[in-house]
Amino acid sequence: MTFSIEEQIEELRLELSNSVDPAERRQIIAELDLARAELNVAVAEQLDTIDTEPPF
DSSP: HHHHHHHHHHHHHHHHHOOOOOHHHHHHHHHHHHHHHHHHHHHHTTOOSOOOOOOO
């Protein structure tokens, strides 16, 4: 799972480096932030450092 997220992050980085339109750059940055957060959660789940069960 983390490999596909890492791949997505690399693709977004490449898109960002080639983007010149400010609105498009903001969109890519937002997608990149989300992908990085998803990667952090996936890694934390694999390391069993977070509880994935709802708090109730």
